[in-house]
Amino acid sequence: MFNILENQIGSRLLLPGNERYEETRKVWNTAVDKQPAAIVVCESEEDVSAGVKFAKENHLSISIRGGGHHVGGFAVCDGGLMIDLSQMRSVVVDESRQVALVEGGATLGDIDLETQKYGLAVPTGTVSETGVAGLALNGGLGYLRGKYGLTCDNIVGARVVTADGKAIDVNEENHPNLFWAIRGGGGNFGVVTKFEFALHNVGPEVFALDVMYDLKDAKEIIQKLQAFLEQAPDEAVSINLTATVLPPAPFLPEILHFKKVIMFTGIYAEDVSEGETILKPLRELAEPIMDHTGVMPFAEYQKKLDPMVPEHVRVYGTSLYFDQLTDEIIDQLLYKIYNAPAPSILVQLWALGGEMNRVPATATPYAIRDAKFVLLVDCMAMAGDDDLCKQWIDSVYGGLLPFSHKKASYLNAIGSNEEATTNAFQENYARLVEIKEKYDPENLFRHNHNIKPSK
Ligand SMILES: Cc1cc2nc3c(=O)[nH]c(=O)nc-3n(C[C@H](O)[C@H](O)[C@H](O)COP(=O)(O)OP(=O)(O)OC[C@H]3O[C@@H](n4cnc5c(N)ncnc54)[C@H](O)[C@@H]3O)c2cc1C
Numbered sequence: 001m002f003n004i005l006e007n008q009i010g011s012r013l014l015l016p017g018n019e020r021y022e023e024t025r026k027v028w029n030t031a032v033d034k035q036p037a038a039i040v041v042c043e044s045e046e047d048v049s050a051g052v053k054f055a056k057e058n059h060l061s062i063s064i065r066g067g068g069h070h071v072g073g074f075a076v077c078d079g080g081l082m083i084d085l086s087q088m089r090s091v092v093v094d095e096s097r098q099v100a101l102v103e104g105g106a107t108l109g110d111i112d113l114e115t116q117k118y119g120l121a122v123p124t125g126t127v128s129e130t131g132v133a134g135l136a137l138n139g140g141l142g143y144l145r146g147k148y149g150l151t152c153d154n155i156v157g158a159r160v161v162t163a164d165g166k167a168i169d170v171n172e173e174n175h176p177n178l179f180w181a182i183r184g185g186g187g188n189f190g191v192v193t194k195f196e197f198a199l200h201n202v203g204p205e206v207f208a209l210d211v212m213y214d215l216k217d218a219k220e221i222i223q224k225l226q227a228f229l230e231q232a233p234d235e236a237v238s239i240n241l242t243a244t245v246l247p248p249a250p251f252l253p254e255i256l257h258f259k260k261v262i263m264f265t266g267i268y269a270e271d272v273s274e275g276e277t278i279l280k281p282l283r284e285l286a287e288p289i290m291d292h293t294g295v296m297p298f299a300e301y302q303k304k305l306d307p308m309v310p311e312h313v314r315v316y317g318t319s320l321y322f323d324q325l326t327d328e329i330i331d332q333l334l335y336k337i338y339n340a341p342a343p344s345i346l347v348q349l350w351a352l353g354g355e356m357n358r359v360p361a362t363a364t365p366y367a368i369r370d371a372k373f374v375l376l377v378d379c380m381a382m383a384g385d386d387d388l389c390k391q392w393i394d395s396v397y398g399g400l401l402p403f404s405h406k407k408a409s410y411l412n413a414i415g416s417n418e419e420a421t422t423n424a425f426q427e428n429y430a431r432l433v434e435i436k437e438k439y440d441p442e443n444l445f446r447h448n449h450n451i452k453p454s455k
Contacts, residue, residue: 002015010264012041025411028187037079038081042088045193063372064067065085066132067134071317074447075134085104085191089106089114093118099196100199104195124136126140126305132193138366139184139412141374143240143265146354149355152184171196181432187251205272206268207268207276210298212290215262237353242263242348243345314380314389318409319409319414320400321375322371343382361426407423439454
């Protein structure tokens, strides 16, 4: 069956039994273990087109691997064709147009490395090994969201291989409906081989927050943070809180091993000395355990959290948005943290506001533009405790769902969940279905938060 495709792309086609097949089908979340019928390791748009045409003709579903980091493991599928973009990672800065041309398999680190040579940045996320494609297509929350919006808000054009295998330019003028759909509607509409992202002046040095407090002070700290955010400028609102249990790592003093802490990260997205003054109150919310806040290169800060997310982990995750963090929500969350089944948990509360929330809810598919916080929870399972992790994640989601904003979740942080999908898109869902019916009526691209054609 695969002879025709093999004639076209040769050794870039991997079938079960090929030694590279096993390695290539792995995704970041090792709890996902799926076996595609074949993998196309793409080196060009032509490879992508050949793979998509072949899948369509042979009625195979398609999974797309950008950076392979989605917690749901959507980059790989059972029995379908996996389009692997991990060899397509080039990033080119066009200074005259202030855009970055970024291939669909690039990571956030690839982008920062190139754009920071010019003192420019694309607003992306906070861990450098994450793929930009999945992140941008479903939103994209990073330290620049308050000042410059989400990653999807900064897509100004794309090259997309649609379900018929044709590559098209997509922007405000060409295929405007599809251009709208890819700015938040996920990988439902085709394979993005190249993005054009708007660039902004950032760094190279920024004032960066890095404070750690004892988790026992969390309630008071979160209340004070909310008061700070009420009056903070756009440059200072993108603050991330991470509650976790510190590992017994050699670089930490023994007294901190297994300690439950809450960390503050974020940058001041403008002048460095102004940042020092404006972010000062966030360093004095309680007695800090550690404070490494200071001036540092933006590209370096973008990698700061990398060591906290190990490769090859079995992960269960969930997410919810909130209007405000009431005492009831904070108490419930703290109870869950103190009663977590595994030591490796990450409970993150990210403040939302500024530019990302000024974009009208229907301007892009990403509809949740009026929440104040998003909760992102991950439980990393050790041997044998997968079920406990899953149950804990479900209990966090179920317990907090009634208090959440529009019962919506951040789709980049939650596995398959139909209700969460429609709730995330709100009134944009119907328009997304129409566009899906036009560009992918057979639902070839269904390994994602799927927008199902109604016919
Ligand atoms: C360690 C870690 C840190 C993270 N940090 C952040 C963060 O700071 N901010 C944030 O917003 N999110 C963050 N996330 C979540 C992240 O946004 C999602 O995991 C995102 O899906 C990653 O994109 P990817 O390309 O690596 O994913 P993949 O698993 O490769 O793909 C995810 C989805 O996108 C589709 N897709 C991928 N590439 C393409 C393409 N080229 N064309 C069309 N569809 C495509 C896939 O089909 C799949 O459905 C983080 C995740 C991890 C694991």
